[in-house]
Amino acid sequence: MTISEAIMDIRICVLILIFGYVFKTSHTVSTECSSKTIHLSSFSQGNNILDGYTYRTINQVPNIQLCAEQCLLHRMCRSFNYNRENDQCDLNSENHIRKPEALSSSVTSKYYIIDGWPEFFLSGCEYHTCPETHVCVVNFQGLTPSYTCVEYSQPTYTIGCTNLFTQESVVTINSSTVRFSPVTCVDSVGDTFGTFIHNYRDGTFDWFNMRPIIEGCAGLAQAQSLRYFGIEFFGECWVAGTFVESSHTKIPANDCNTKTYLGVGGANVVCVYEII
Known part of the structure; x- marks a missing residue:
């Protein structure tokens, strides 16, 4: 182990x-x-990969359990390869039991079968019944049912990355209704966005669910009557009264998978939202 x-x-x-x-x-x-x-x-076949059956590759996945979560959200997924060198997660449509000839050795990756993994950390998607052609998406707080089955297609980002984010969210924070939508994700190197107000990367930080961070930052922005907020470094909340898109460098579409994560910015990237 x-x-x-x-x-x-x-x-x-x-x-x-x-x-x-x-x-x-x-x-x-x-x-x-x-x-x-x-x-x-017990789910691993050691330093191997299942070759030829990867239908989706996800970058910037920091640990094995998060890769397993992504697999469990797709009933199409029967196994996954995890590259611990570059945090790459490959979701496979087959496993080594059905396709033993596809298992090959690897120096940097490990292969895991998904059968038997616990699902309680999927939150609202636990034991979901989405068909293989769909992916389970957890609904925002208070909604029934707790998840939605969305037809799966290979994600294609556009410049700024937010075209694949939830386009409008309505949540209740401290008895107040907060409505917000994504604007864009921008490079923050040498470029300041607003004022830093809170760091959510603490003992309660949950890599499986970034929505509480996004919602919490939205609430802080609205409480200060500020129109914009942004998440950088996975958990840093920044707020601003104004935001001029043309004054910032948007993240290129082919960098979105590596520089953003579940609706928030990674290192030196701010994903900006607007209170509406």
Whole structure:
């Protein structure tokens, strides 16, 4: 077992402890944790990849569990390759059981089968019944049902990256309705956007779900009567009264996969939203 696999084992167990306490499951916390601890090495075929069946490659995925989450959201996905050198996640439409001849050795990647992975960290998409041609998307807070099945197509970004973001969101924060939409993602090197107001990269930071960060930053902007907000470095919230798109360098379409992540900017990138 690698160090990253051991860390994931611990995280899954901790999550079960939290869920067991919050939702007061019928099992004791110790039994719940013991019975559901998942050893990621049991899903791995070691330093191998499944070659020839990757239907989607996702860059900038920081750990194995996030790659597994992406696979679980697609019922088409039966396995995945994870390259720990460059944080690349390959979703495969087959696995080594059905296609044993496709398994080949790799120095930098590991192969995992998805059958048996826990789904509780998918939030509203847990045990979703979307068909293989669709992907599960968690609905925003308070909506029923908790997820939507969206027909899958290979994402194609345009300059600025926000064409694939949720185009309009309406949430309730501290009893106030906040409505916002994405504007664009821009390079922040040597280019300042607004005022830094809050860093969400703390002990409660959740790589699986960036929506609380986006919604929280929206609430902070509205509370200060500011029209724009942006997320940089995955969790830094910036706010501004004005934003002139033409004064900033937009992220090129072919860099969106590596420089943005789930609606927020990565290193030296600000994804800007507007309160509407």
